[in-house]
Amino acid sequence: MFNNAENSVEQPYWLVIGDSHVDAIVAGTKHLTLPCKSILVGGATAVGMRNPNSATNALSQFRDAVIPARSNAIPVLQLGEVDCGFVIWYRAxxxxxxxxxxxxxSIKAYFGFVDELLCAGYPTVVVTGAVIPTIRDGELGVEVAKSSSRGYCDTGRADPAHPRI
Incomplete structure (x- = not known):
């Protein structure tokens, strides 16, 4: 890659899009050869990707930031932890x-957005996995935890497959 006044070619870069977990991915990219840019919308959820009127307005913010496709950007999507730790049970x-x-x-909404990115011209879209819940039992200062008095953020859920953290 080179950069001069006559003929400039931008280096490819990771464009990390998602909720607050974006920070962890961005921190790790300092060890990679490609630079990283990020678009963070706190509280964004995968299921919210189907709702243009969601409280976070994440879908609109993400669309505005990535469509039309940015040349040399490789989108990396990080959503789903809030869905897995709270939203799915609450909505059910x-x-x-x-x-x-x-x-x-949630999966359908998430991959609907992936399809939008592919149709917009991105040849590659990276989808990361949902990480384990980061809200500890009884952590009431977190906005998602405050939104439920029923304990949906309690990873114990009386299910041995979901141990308390």
Missing amino acids: EKLGDSIEAQMLA
Whole structure:
């Protein structure tokens, strides 16, 4: 790659898009050869990607930042932890739906946005996995934890497959 006044070619870069977990990815990129830029919307959720009227307005913010496609950007999406740790259970109970149906709704919304990026001209989109919940039991100062008095952020959920952290 080179950069001069006559003929400038921008180096490829990671464009990390997501919720507060973006910071962890960005911190790790200092060890990579490609530079990194990020777009963080705190509280963004995968299921919110289907809702243009969500409280965070994440879908609109992400679209405005990445469409039309940026040349040499490689989008890296980091969403889903809040869905896995809270939203799926909350929406299942609120809507009288199954947890599986809510999980599928989150996945469908997430990959709908991936499809938008591919159709916009990005040849590659990287999707990271949801990390384990980062909200500790009883951590009431966190906005997501405050939104439920029913303990959805309690990773114990009386299920041995979901131990307390």
